[in-house]
Amino acid sequence: MKTFFPIIVLLAVFSSAFGTQCNVTPVNIPKQWVTMSHGCRSSVRQQIQMEVAASIQYLAMGAFFSRDNVNRPGFAKLFFDASSEERGHALKLIEYLLMRGELTTDVSSLITIRPPERRHWASGVEALEEALKLETEVTKAIKNVIIKCEHDNNSQGHDTNDYHLVDYLTGEFLEEQYKGQRDLAGKASTLKKMMERHSALGEFIFDKKLLGIDI
Amino acid sequence: MNAVYALVGLLAFSAVSAEVCYNEVSMECGQASNSLALPSCNAIYGSFGRQGNVANELQAYANLYLHRSYEYLLSAAYYNNYQTNRDGFHKLFKKLSDESWEKTIDIIKHVTKRGGVMDFSARSTQSTGAKNSTIELQELESLAHALDTQKEIAERAFFIHQEATRNNHKTHDPEIAQYLEEEFIEGQAKTVRDLAGYTADLKQFITANEGKDLSLGLYLFDEYLQKVV
Numbered sequence: 144m145k146t147f148f149p150i151i152v153l154l155a156v157f158s159s160a161f162g163t164q165c166n167v168t169p170v171n172i173p174k175q176w177v178t179m180s181h182g183c184r185s186s187v188r189q190q191i192q193m194e195v196a197a198s199i200q201y202l203a204m205g206a207f208f209s210r211d212n213v214n215r216p217g218f219a220k221l222f223f224d225a226s227s228e229e230r231g232h233a234l235k236l237i238e239y240l241l242m243r244g245e246l247t248t249d250v251s252s253l254i255t256i257r258p259p260e261r262r263h264w265a266s267g268v269e270a271l272e273e274a275l276k277l278e279t280e281v282t283k284a285i286k287n288v289i290i291k292c293e294h295d296n297n298s299q300g301h302d303t304n305d306y307h308l309v310d311y312l313t314g315e316f317l318e319e320q321y322k323g324q325r326d327l328a329g330k331a332s333t334l335k336k337m338m339e340r341h342s343a344l345g346e347f348i349f350d351k352k353l354l355g356i357d358i
Numbered sequence: 359m360n361a362v363y364a365l366v367g368l369l370a371f372s373a374v375s376a377e378v379c380y381n382e383v384s385m386e387c388g389q390a391s392n393s394l395a396l397p398s399c400n401a402i403y404g405s406f407g408r409q410g411n412v413a414n415e416l417q418a419y420a421n422l423y424l425h426r427s428y429e430y431l432l433s434a435a436y437y438n439n440y441q442t443n444r445d446g447f448h449k450l451f452k453k454l455s456d457e458s459w460e461k462t463i464d465i466i467k468h469v470t471k472r473g474g475v476m477d478f479s480a481r482s483t484q485s486t487g488a489k490n491s492t493i494e495l496q497e498l499e500s501l502a503h504a505l506d507t508q509k510e511i512a513e514r515a516f517f518i519h520q521e522a523t524r525n526n527h528k529t530h531d532p533e534i535a536q537y538l539e540e541e542f543i544e545g546q547a548k549t550v551r552d553l554a555g556y557t558a559d560l561k562q563f564i565t566a567n568e569g570k571d572l573s574l575g576l577y578l579f580d581e582y583l584q585k586v587v
């Protein structure tokens with residue numbers, strides 16, 4: 144019986160390589176329209192992984208501010224929302240790659256889930272400043288993708304410019320990054336000013352403001 | 359007299375919900391100091407976190423959903439490339455991914471609702487280890503994989519529920535049991551049933567008419583999924 148098992152596994156491995164009775168045989172259609180260069184493609188793939196990592200880091204921040212002895216539901220909401228937003232960014236980049244004829248192979252290796260690096264923050268201000276730092280790193284990474292995609296050697300060794308992706312990243316992603324950074328920076332300043340003399344009350348009031356409650 | 363107080367205090371302490379928080383407040387507020395620690399003034403009650411099993415399992419459950427959420431997202435992506443081009447399968451996996459993502463956040467919130475601390479490395483005792491699932495699967499294979507993973511998720515809920523409801527046991531926690539029943543178990547039965555139904559249909563299309571219906575069958579089934587998912 145035990146010798147059968149590896150055979151079955153082996154069969155399963157081989158059968159996915161060929162068409163079986165359950166699959167339509169793969170077809171070939173022209174690929175000239177698939178024009179993203181290798182370096183540009185892999186930098187977008189890295190960016191997707193970075194957005195996923197950011198989404199998990201924000202999950203950890205949401206979890207921390209939900210704790211009973213921290214009790215900042217407004218901050219928790221802000222960070223859980225940010226987490227879903229980062230997931231949304233990863234999704235948008237994936238959809239872009241699909242539009243350009245990518246992700247026909249190597250899909251499994253696109254995303255790896257790792258536990259967040261940090262799980263503890265001393266205060267709301269510290270968390271907001273950390274979020275701002277995280278967004279700044281994401282922005283810098285997007286710029287590097289833009290630089291890579293603006294000048295990359297294609298398979299023929301010619302210098303190519305992926306105008307459309309560069310425009311998309313510049314117009315949509317950078318726009319959102321800058322707006323998001325401004326929002327976080329503004330929140331951090333307001334909170335820091337409130338904290339200067341009334342730290343406990345300041346953070347409490349600011350948290351309720353984030354929840355949309357006026358007290 | 360003092361001995362009587364001490365005895366009363368001891369009795370109160372050993373009771374199920376002793377006034378431990380109140381006692382700490384009374385004690386610490388009476389001291390001339392600038393800090394209040396009050397470690398017992400927390401949200402932990404019942405068996406949650408005491409034995410650690412239900413608490414740990416719930417955190418592991420959030421982690422399982424998180425992993426599956428991104429895995430389904432990749433499957434959704436794969437079915438949306440120009441070669442596979444199955445919009446119905448794409449929608450099916452996208453929906454599984456979105457639902458799993460929402461559940462992840464919901465469980466994390468519930469862990470903290472009960473005074474727990476979310477550990478993103480928590481693993482279930484039921485975990486079979488990290489399998490690196492392949493995303494690039496054919497239609498029926500991908501449905502089979504979705505069905506298997508959804509069953510794993512549903513059975514995990516049963517397991518945590520069992521831990522939370524075991525009679526005369528240290529892990530009894532009706533609040534967790536009811537949370538699982540309310541938010542997970544019913545919906546999971548539907549998802550598993552839907553996926554099993556899809557595989558049953560697809561199986562027939564594949565074998566019928568000596569396999570000649572295969573390509574049209576897959577096409578039509580994908581169109582159908584676009585409508586119903």
